[in-house]
Amino acid sequence: MPTHQPTTAHRFTPFGTTIFSEMTALANKHKAVNLSQGFPDFDGPTIGKAAAIKAINAGNNQYAPMPGVPILREAIADWASRITSITVNPDTEITVTSGCTEAIAATMLGLINPGDEVIIFEPYYDSYRACLAMADAKAVFVTLHPTQDGFAYNPSELASAFSDNTKAILINTPHNPTGTVLTHAQLREIAALCIKHDVIAISDEVYERLVYPGNTHSSIASLPNMQERTVVLSSSGKSFSLTGWKVGWAIAPSDLTAGIRSAHQFLTFSVPTPLQFGVAELLTNGEEEIDKLLTHYTHTRSLLGEALDELGFGVKLPQGSYFIMAEHQQITERLGLKTDIDLCRWLPTNAGVAAIPPSAFYHDPVQGAPFVRFAFCKQTKTIDEAIARLRQALK
Numbered sequence: 565m566p567t568h569q570p571t572t573a574h575r576f577t578p579f580g581t582t583i584f585s586e587m588t589a590l591a592n593k594h595k596a597v598n599l600s601q602g603f604p605d606f607d608g609p610t611i612g613k614a615a616a617i618k619a620i621n622a623g624n625n626q627y628a629p630m631p632g633v634p635i636l637r638e639a640i641a642d643w644a645s646r647i648t649s650i651t652v653n654p655d656t657e658i659t660v661t662s663g664c665t666e667a668i669a670a671t672m673l674g675l676i677n678p679g680d681e682v683i684i685f686e687p688y689y690d691s692y693r694a695c696l697a698m699a700d701a702k703a704v705f706v707t708l709h710p711t712q713d714g715f716a717y718n719p720s721e722l723a724s725a726f727s728d729n730t731k732a733i734l735i736n737t738p739h740n741p742t743g744t745v746l747t748h749a750q751l752r753e754i755a756a757l758c759i760k761h762d763v764i765a766i767s768d769e770v771y772e773r774l775v776y777p778g779n780t781h782s783s784i785a786s787l788p789n790m791q792e793r794t795v796v797l798s799s800s801g802k803s804f805s806l807t808g809w810k811v812g813w814a815i816a817p818s819d820l821t822a823g824i825r826s827a828h829q830f831l832t833f834s835v836p837t838p839l840q841f842g843v844a845e846l847l848t849n850g851e852e853e854i855d856k857l858l859t860h861y862t863h864t865r866s867l868l869g870e871a872l873d874e875l876g877f878g879v880k881l882p883q884g885s886y887f888i889m890a891e892h893q894q895i896t897e898r899l900g901l902k903t904d905i906d907l908c909r910w911l912p913t914n915a916g917v918a919a920i921p922p923s924a925f926y927h928d929p930v931q932g933a934p935f936v937r938f939a940f941c942k943q944t945k946t947i948d949e950a951i952a953r954l955r956q957a958l959k
């Protein structure tokens with residue numbers, strides 16, 4: 565018998581276990597095809613792995629410098645000038661973190677004061693809210709509403725979310741889970757509000773390279789007068805199929821970087837040294853690998869999207885990311901179910917496929933109830949198997 569009081573701190577009790585761990589556990593239990601947690605079921609590029617192994621064998625096995633190994637920070641600065649269209653100083657404006665998830669935490673803890681308001685779009689990646697709770701900040705929500713061809717915020721709802729207490733706005737483009745890529749006009753609108761209210765833009769761009777034909781990713785940091793107030797967060801996990809390496813980064817002007825590093829040094833201090841060498845190699849010489857990956861995801865995106873559409877899900881193909889957020893009403897009505905949670909519990913047991921219930925990504929779960937999120941960052945044969953199982957179960 566435990567003799568102590570329940571010990572989880574109050575700040576975490578609203579969040580429970582992350583939906584990603586929960587659904588992957590359910591998938592494993594039922595031997596379901598796991599289209600829930602977003603991770604590739606294939607390996608990352610050989611050149612990256614070879615560079616990490618070489619670094620291990622060369623004895624690069626002690627603590628890395630707190631902000632990251634210089635060769636990686638230089639590679640990130642070069643990537644930022646090519647991909648993000650900004651010029652950054654690798655010594656004072658880049659911090660290497662344990663995945664983008666730590667970059668989000670270090671940014672919140674390092675820059676946000678208790679009571680500050682931070683605007684986030686919902687549906688949101690679940691760690692945003694937990695990190696705001698750790699920082700004792702107040703989340704202010706702006707909904708991405710379903711539209712004719714995707715999801716979009718309402719400009720007047722966005723404008724009225726800003727107040728005298730707003731410290732930052734957290735944007736995520738391409739967006740998880742809806743696949744929305746913010747247009748240049750939307751970024752300009754957000755930037756104008758940031759400047760007007762003297763607010764920091766925190767831009768999670770982890771899916772920056774997973775953008776499908778007809779769409780273009782731009783960083784808000786590249787807009788006039790924005791780099792000085794923007795933190796760009798990204799990682800190697802999605803662009804190079806190495807989610808388990810957990811190598812991410814935060815790019816910010818030196819005054820903001822100082823705050824981010826204040827938190828990073830006490831959260832993790834530094835990130836595994838040899839993996840940083842591996843990522844430096846990929847950022848520098850990995851463009852061909854990204855091209856191949858994008859061709860593959862363009863294929864699995866249409867394969868899964870068309871099959872879901874045919875089965876009666878409401879599908880708008882994502883503009884970016886590796887997720888499809890589909891409406892399920894027609895299916896759930898037929899099955900005598902209601903919410904996304906009902907469906908995501910039903911699917912692994914009855915169809916042998918796992919997906920994510922998006923209500924976990926809204927402060928009011930009702931808003932997420934009509935949707936289900938499927939990940940297509942899988943081998944073609946995995947997607948084929950998932951489709952065959954869904955057809956069998958839903959016919």
Ligand code: GLN
Pocket residue numbers: 582584585600601602603740
């Ligand atoms: N970003 C991934 C997703 O949305 C998973 C992240 C995680 O497992 N914490 O599926």
